[in-house]
Amino acid sequence: MQKKAVLAAGFQQTKAAGRRRFKPAVWHQTILYLVLGLFVFLTVAPILFTLFSSFKNNAQILGGFWSLPKPLQLENYAIAFSAVWRYTANTVVYSVVGSVLVVLLSAVSGYTFAKKDFLGKEVLFLMMLAIMMIPGVLTLIPSYVLYSDLGLINTPWVIIISAAAGGQIFGTFLCRSFMGGLSNELFDSAKIDGASEYTVFVKIVIPLTVPVLMTLFIMSSVGIYNDYIWPLLTIKSNEIQMIGVGLTQFKNQFGISDMGVEFAAYMISSIPLVVLFSFGMKYYIQGLTQGALKI
Amino acid sequence: MRKVIFILMLMAAFLLAVQPVLAEPLWKMGKELTINSLSVSEDGTNVAAGTQDATAVLLDKDGAVTYEYAAKNVVTGVSLLASGQMLVASDDQTVSLIGSDGKPVWSKNMKKLVKLLSATADGQVIAVSLFRSNAVLLLDMQGEIVKEIPVGIDITSMQVSAGGEWIAAGGADQYLYLYNREGQLVSKASVTGGINEVAVSGDGITVVGTTENTAVAFDSSGKKLSEIAAKDVITSVHITKDAGYIAYADYSGNYYIGNLSGRELWTAKEAGAGRQIRFSPDGKSLYAASDKGAVFRYDVGHLLQSGEKAAARKRAVQIGAVVAGFAILIGFLIWVKTYKPHIPKRLWKDKYAYFMLLPSFTLIFLFLYYPSFSGLYHSLYKWNPGGRSEFVGLANFQRMLGDPYVAKGSFNLLILIVTGLFKTLVPPLLVAELIYHLRNKRAQYLFRTSFVISMVIPSVGFLLVWQDLYDPNMGLINKTLEAIGLGSLSHPWLGDSKTALWAIIFMGFPFVGIMQLLVMYSGLIAIPEEVIEAVRMDGARPMRIIRSIHLPLLSGQFKLLIVLALIGIVQDFGSILIVTGGGPMDSTYVPALQMYYAATKFSDLGYASALGVSMFLVILLITVLNMKFIKSAE
Numbered sequence: 001m002q003k004k005a006v007l008a009a010g011f012q013q014t015k016a017a018g019r020r021r022f023k024p025a026v027w028h029q030t031i032l033y034l035v036l037g038l039f040v041f042l043t044v045a046p047i048l049f050t051l052f053s054s055f056k057n058n059a060q061i062l063g064g065f066w067s068l069p070k071p072l073q074l075e076n077y078a079i080a081f082s083a084v085w086r087y088t089a090n091t092v093v094y095s096v097v098g099s100v101l102v103v104l105l106s107a108v109s110g111y112t113f114a115k116k117d118f119l120g121k122e123v124l125f126l127m128m129l130a131i132m133m134i135p136g137v138l139t140l141i142p143s144y145v146l147y148s149d150l151g152l153i154n155t156p157w158v159i160i161i162s163a164a165a166g167g168q169i170f171g172t173f174l175c176r177s178f179m180g181g182l183s184n185e186l187f188d189s190a191k192i193d194g195a196s197e198y199t200v201f202v203k204i205v206i207p208l209t210v211p212v213l214m215t216l217f218i219m220s221s222v223g224i225y226n227d228y229i230w231p232l233l234t235i236k237s238n239e240i241q242m243i244g245v246g247l248t249q250f251k252n253q254f255g256i257s258d259m260g261v262e263f264a265a266y267m268i269s270s271i272p273l274v275v276l277f278s279f280g281m282k283y284y285i286q287g288l289t290q291g292a293l294k295i
Numbered sequence: 296m297r298k299v300i301f302i303l304m305l306m307a308a309f310l311l312a313v314q315p316v317l318a319e320p321l322w323k324m325g326k327e328l329t330i331n332s333l334s335v336s337e338d339g340t341n342v343a344a345g346t347q348d349a350t351a352v353l354l355d356k357d358g359a360v361t362y363e364y365a366a367k368n369v370v371t372g373v374s375l376l377a378s379g380q381m382l383v384a385s386d387d388q389t390v391s392l393i394g395s396d397g398k399p400v401w402s403k404n405m406k407k408l409v410k411l412l413s414a415t416a417d418g419q420v421i422a423v424s425l426f427r428s429n430a431v432l433l434l435d436m437q438g439e440i441v442k443e444i445p446v447g448i449d450i451t452s453m454q455v456s457a458g459g460e461w462i463a464a465g466g467a468d469q470y471l472y473l474y475n476r477e478g479q480l481v482s483k484a485s486v487t488g489g490i491n492e493v494a495v496s497g498d499g500i501t502v503v504g505t506t507e508n509t510a511v512a513f514d515s516s517g518k519k520l521s522e523i524a525a526k527d528v529i530t531s532v533h534i535t536k537d538a539g540y541i542a543y544a545d546y547s548g549n550y551y552i553g554n555l556s557g558r559e560l561w562t563a564k565e566a567g568a569g570r571q572i573r574f575s576p577d578g579k580s581l582y583a584a585s586d587k588g589a590v591f592r593y594d595v596g597h598l599l600q601s602g603e604k605a606a607a608r609k610r611a612v613q614i615g616a617v618v619a620g621f622a623i624l625i626g627f628l629i630w631v632k633t634y635k636p637h638i639p640k641r642l643w644k645d646k647y648a649y650f651m652l653l654p655s656f657t658l659i660f661l662f663l664y665y666p667s668f669s670g671l672y673h674s675l676y677k678w679n680p681g682g683r684s685e686f687v688g689l690a691n692f693q694r695m696l697g698d699p700y701v702a703k704g705s706f707n708l709l710i711l712i713v714t715g716l717f718k719t720l721v722p723p724l725l726v727a728e729l730i731y732h733l734r735n736k737r738a739q740y741l742f743r744t745s746f747v748i749s750m751v752i753p754s755v756g757f758l759l760v761w762q763d764l765y766d767p768n769m770g771l772i773n774k775t776l777e778a779i780g781l782g783s784l785s786h787p788w789l790g791d792s793k794t795a796l797w798a799i800i801f802m803g804f805p806f807v808g809i810m811q812l813l814v815m816y817s818g819l820i821a822i823p824e825e826v827i828e829a830v831r832m833d834g835a836r837p838m839r840i841i842r843s844i845h846l847p848l849l850s851g852q853f854k855l856l857i858v859l860a861l862i863g864i865v866q867d868f869g870s871i872l873i874v875t876g877g878g879p880m881d882s883t884y885v886p887a888l889q890m891y892y893a894a895t896k897f898s899d900l901g902y903a904s905a906l907g908v909s910m911f912l913v914i915l916l917i918t919v920l921n922m923k924f925i926k927s928a929e
Contacts (some may be wrong), residue, residue, distance in 0.1 A: 029734060036729050039722075040745045042805045046760050047752055049771060065771050083911065109655040116646035119638065131659060134667050134920060137866045137887050138911040140895045141903045142673065144668035145680045165658035172655065197647065214689075226754040228869045233895065244755035249875055251759050259763065266756040273751045281747055288810045289817050 054080075061259055075259050081266035085251075086239065087246030091225055092272050094156060094242065098163035099220040103213050105168040110175025111205055112116065115187070131169050131276040141247035144233055158234045159224070167220045176288070178212045179205065215287035225273060243269045309634055320565075320589035321358040321582075324348065330570050330584035334375040335875055337416050338576030342582050343381050344590055347371030351383040351393065354590065362397030363860070372412025372423075382421060384412035390423055392710070396734050403438035405927035413455040413462075417578065420459035424450045431464055433478070439918035444478040452492040457536045461515070463501045471503050471513060482517030492531045496538035504529030510543040525549060526680075527898075531571045535578040540595070542581055544569025546681070547898070550583045550591075552598060563604030564679070565591060576743030674908040678901035700877075701906070704884040707796055710887065712864050714800045719854065719860040723811035728841060731819045743816065746807050758873045761802040763791045792882035795875055799883055802874070811856050818852040819845060845846065858921040863912050886910060 053061050055069035055077055062250075112118075143162065145155075152158045153217055180203070188201050206213070228244035235241050250265050277284065324330070324346060332345035340356035351373050353361040365389035369799040371847045374382040374716040390409055391402040408426035415421075429449055449467040456463075461481075462474040462651035471484045473492060481499070488507030495501045499515025506528050527545040534541045536712050539904040540560070544550050546568045552561040567587035574581055574595070581593045619638075631638050674692070677685040695701050726746070752760070764771045767787035788798040822844065830840055868887035875883045877892070886906055894903035 008666050011545065032733055033738070034727050036726065036733075036742050039726055039729075039805055039807060042740065043746060044805055046757065046764065047749060049764075050752070050756075062769060062774070065774060094324045105655050105658070112648050112651045116645070116648040116651075118648040119641045120647075123675065124656070126663075127656075128659065131663050133915065134663070135862065135866050135911055135914045137890060137906040138670045139663065139666040140818075141890070141900055141907060142669035143662065144416050144894070145900065146662070146666050146669065149680070161658070162662060165662040166660065168655055169663075222750070228755050228873070229891070241569055247753070247755050247759060262763075266752060266760060269756055271598050277751055281744065283510070284750075285744075285813055287748065289813045 017103040018268045019084045026056075048264050053260060056260050057255075058259055076260040076264040077268065079258075079261045080268055082248075083250055084243065084246055084265045084268055087241055087243040088269055088272065090156075090240055091243040094159045094163070095221040095272075098160045098167065098224045099217045101157060101160065101164035102167035102171050102220045103217050105162055105164060105214055106171025106175045107170065107206065107209065107213060108201075109172040111179050111201060113172065113176045114179035115184070115197060119170065128169060128172060140229070140233070147234060151236050154236045156240055156242070159227070159231060163227075167216075167223065171216045171220070174216055175209065178209060182208055193288045211283065211286070214280060215283040218284045219278060219287040222273070222284065304576065320809070321592040322352075322354050322360070323592045324350075324352070324588035327567075327587045329586040330588060330590065330657075331370060331591070332372045332412070333571040333573045333582050333584050334373045334381070335573050335575040335580070335582055336375045337377050337576050339577050339580045340927045341375065342573075342592070343373040343375045344584060345373040345383065345385075346588070348588075349385070349573075350386075351381065353381060353397075357890050358590070358592075364391075364393050364397055364399070366391075367406075371408075374412055374414040375416070376418050377416040378418070380418075382412060382414055382418075384409040384423055386410075390434065392436075392438065401438055403434075405432075411450065411453045413453055415457060415459040416457055417459075417737065420455050420462070422453060422455050422462055424453050424464075428514050431462060431474070442478055444474055446472055451490050454492075454494050456495045456497055458497050460497065461495045461499050461501075463495035464492045464494040471501060471517070473499065473501060473513075473515060473517065481515060482513075484513045484517035484519065486511060491529055494534045494541070496534045497536045498535065498538060500538040502541045502543075503531045504543055508545070510541060510551075510553065512541065512557075516647060521555055523551075523553045523557050523559055525551060530569050533573050537578070538575060539578065540574045542574055542583075544572040544583055547904035548585060550581075550593075552581065552595070552602065561598045561605075563593075563598075565589070573671070636727065659786060670904045670907050671913075673901055674905040675737075676901045678904060684901070687901065691902045692909070695905060698889070700881055700884050700889045703881045703888055704886040704889050706885060708865065710796060712861065715860055715864045716857060718803075718806040719808060719811055719856050720798075721804040723808055723856075724815050724849075726807050727812055727815040727819055728845070730816060732837065742890065743813070746812055747809050749807075750809060755873060758802065758870050762789065762874050765798055771921050779784045789875055790879060792879045795879060795882045799871060799874060801820075804872070814850060814852050816857060818849045822848050854921060854924065858917060861917045865910055865914055865917075 049065065052066065052069060055072045055074070057073050057076075060067070060069060060073070091187070109128075113121065146157050146160070147153055152161065184206060187200050190204055195203070226244065227242060231242040232245045238246075238249075247265060247269060251262055306384055321342075322344075324344075326348055326792040328347040330344050330346050331345075333388075334343045336342065341361070342354050343683045344352045344354065345706045346352065347369050349366045349368055351364045351366065351370050353363075353375075354360050357496060363423070364381075364383060366383060366385040366389070368385040370383055371386060372382075376382065380400065381393045383393055386408045388406060388408055389404050390404050390412065392681055394400045405425055407422070407428060409423055410426050411422075411424040413422050418436050421436070423432050423434060423890070424430070426462055427449060430447055431444040431446060431450065431453055432440050433444070435441050444462070446464055446466060446661060448470070450464045451467055452465040454541075455461070455464050462476075462478070464472045464474070465486075466472060467489075469486050469489060471486055472488065473481045473483070473495070475481050484506055487502050488505035488509070490503050490505060492504045493501055500520070501513045501515075503511045503513070505511065506688035508525050508527055508529065508530055509522050510525065510532050511522045512534075514520055523541075523543070525543060525545040526549055527547040529543050529545050531544045532541060533543075538555060540552055540554055542550070542552050547563055548567050548569050549563070549564050550569055550572055551559055554558045565583070565585055567585035567589070569583060570586050571584040572581065573583075579594050579595055583591045583593070585591075612750065640905050673684065675688060677687050677691075679685075726742075730739050730742050733742070749757075763769075765788040767773060767785070767790060770788075772788065773785035776782060785795060788794050827840060827844060830844060835843070868891055871877060871883050871885060871888055872891065877884045887910060890906035893899045893906065
């Protein structure tokens with residue numbers, strides 16, 4: 001009951017107006033703003049600090065942490081870019097390919113579980129549910145051995161396949177519950193008009209599910225983008241390494257000797273996430289709240 | 296049905312019967328020390344071994360010691376000559392010629408540690424290399440230097456071909472240098488990874504054993520011929536005179552024979568790490584030595600046969616498995632047809648549904664279920680992927696109880712859990728309440744989203760930034776403390792074992808997790824207004840409303856966040872690995888980190904699996920308890 005209410009409210013609070021009729025004193029609200037402002041500042045302070053410092057050289061950074069970078073050390077970005085663009089590009093490719101696979105697998109399985117009736121449906125669904133109980137630490141080492149036996153170690157596939165296999169579980173849940181809410185009459189009428197199963201799925205189900213699929217795509221991309229342990233374990237060549245491991249290597253290389261360059265690298269590695277969030281923040285927030293509540 | 300069980304039992308018996316047995320060593324020295332060098336006599340019966348114990352030992356064909364020559368320091372190289380004499384190089388800075396009676400004929404002081412020695416059986420070419428001399432020296436039978444071949448880089452390994460036509464040297468610059476008898480550079484080949492040993496055949500074909508677990512073969516012009524992968528860093532390689540076979544040993548104690556087409560023909564595992572592997576000059580025997588002071592002898596013909604047999608056996612088992620699989624399937628189908636005739640019809644009718652689930656479930660079974668069961672199973676083994684795994688029962692779990700890192704890690708984990716629960720509940724709730732009490736809707740939205748901004752930096756970058764903030768000399772935190780006159784409080788936060796764990800806990804201050812915030816906030820706005828309105832009519836103050844209405848109604852959200860936090864904290868070791876690596880000393884270890892190190896640093900996969908299984912059980916317990924509580928609450 002409560003869950004449903006949460007979902008209904010979502011993030012467009014339509015009925016919030018007039019919730020509180022009595023007026024607290026103005027200073028009351030001011031304090032709220034101040035305290036929240038402090039929280040926001042403390043939360044984003046490390047990022048602001050990184051941004052400022054990325055335009056400075058060591059002397060400027062130590063001269064004043066919060067001073068404006070004058071003159072701008074733009075060559076920091078040139079140096080950092082040449083070192084981390086490869087990792088960033090690799091990671092973007094893995095994230096996109098992995099997430100597309102996650103979305104495809106989840107949409108198909110979610111639809112099957114939501115709208116099809118077949119023998120063993122409950123058992124199969126339970127098997128999927130049970131996967132959620134298995135923590136990553138248990139499978140980390142055996143997975144490494146498995147991928148290595150399959151000859152996939154040190155190839156992009158080791159990242160993409162593991163992301164697709166793991167990500168589709170959550171995705172199937174999300175798609176199943178959303179697609180379960182779609183009206184059956186719609187499908188039936190389409191079928192009466194002669195549409196095939198495939199047409200129904202591609203022309204009706206997918207368009208109606210786009211918001212959920214977007215959510216899934218963004219959550220999966222962020223997850224793959226932030227992956228660290230798995231690529232550290234499975235990828236040895238620098239040419240196909242991911243950004244997380246790349247940044248730690250980069251830091252060991254430049255480290256304290258050239259902090260501005262180091263910070264510029266962090267900012268460069270944030271660009272794909274900035275792009276992703278600038279159009280998908282809404283979906284990401286939806287995924288976090290709805291998805292979390294469903295599990 | 297009974298037939299199927301019978302077949303399965305037969306297969307199990309077959310599998311048990313084919314387990315290989317460790318070979319008896321030909322000879323074992325008194326101490327478990329490394330054998331640095333082996334040299335086999337021309338006829339393949341006698342073998343000389345140079346040891347870490349500062350001795351050069353000559354063994355006869357039965358493994359009995361003919362004589363033992365004591366050097367003044369570690370013996371780095373031995374070479375048996377056709378005359379029955381033996382050359383010995385040692386870290387006591389000498390090269391000596393030992394007569395067949397075991398007494399030195401001459402001993403030359405080279406002024407530096409003699410690191411490498413290789414000679415032809417007739418003694419025509421004797422090559423040595425001194426510590427950090429970046430050159431190969433050719434000696435005559437009296438020990439006088441006749442020629443110096445400058446390589447220009449530190450040499451990690453060097454060998455003369457049996458006929459003396461070639462001298463191959465492996466450089467620290469990951470290049471293989473091939474010289475002819477006159478000392479002219481014939482070719483130079485780039486090798487991936489560090490070179491541990493080189494070997495060269497009569498026609499100039501070289502093999503390099505690398506730190507990248509490969510044995511790479513080159514022809515005399517430096518063109519790469521083939522590459523064979525081993526299971527670990529290759530410590531020693533050898534090639535027969537006619538280049539028909541190559542032998543290599545790895546650090547896990549696996550010994551192999553392969554050929555130039557890159558095929559592995561035979562492999563076996565002995566105790567300890569492999570140190571040296573040598574064919575006899577006629578290529579009929581193979582000698583190997585370990586870091587546990589054991590010398591093994593194998594008959595090459597026999598090995599190749601057994602290698603073929605092993606391959607055939609593997610094939611037979613595979614075929615057997617397929618046949619058994621079919622038998623089970625057919626048996627099952629007959630059973631279904633007899634007792635449940637409607638099932639096949641139903642299955643056929645639903646075929647599209649199964650077809651649609653096929654990709655998902657293939658991935659699930661292969662990449663999620665299989666590793667889980669593999670982990671559970673191998674936690675009972677001394678796991679050696681690709682090789683032979685040894686059943687050890689609960690020894691891995693027992694060892695865990697006595698592991699000081701696990702004990703320290705568990706204690707740290709407890710601290711992380713307690714603080715983690717605080718971090719996951721209190722700050723997000725506080726912020727959610729603050730936002731909830733804002734009157735301006737636009738401001739609510741802005742504040743909510745501004746906390747998402749912290750997501751745009753990759754999580755590794757975020758951790759590295761925090762690491763910089765903690766830097767003792769140049770970090771923001773210490774500089775700020777100094778600036779506000781609290782310089783005495785500045786501290787190497789991550790470098791001091793007393794503060795390191797707390798510094799890790801403090802990372803991410805003020806701990807407004809975006810998921811926690813959003814879950815709590817949506818919980819708050821889902822509370823029906825009538826309820827709050829009613830209480831407010833009765834004159835309740837905001838604090839009272841929070842305590843009596845909000846907190847009880849958010850209990851579902853709390854439970855969810857608590858269980859997610861617990862599962863996350865037990866598993867997370869990435870941040871610790873990045874920021875401190877578990878140090879200083881053991882101050883920031885957690886069990887998951889110890890698992891990672893067990894697997895990666897110590898190749899102790901069985902133990903790592905046992906740690907993984909234990910954490911799985913803890914997480915299972917948490918989940919079950921949580922479900923129970925949620926049920927009882929509802």
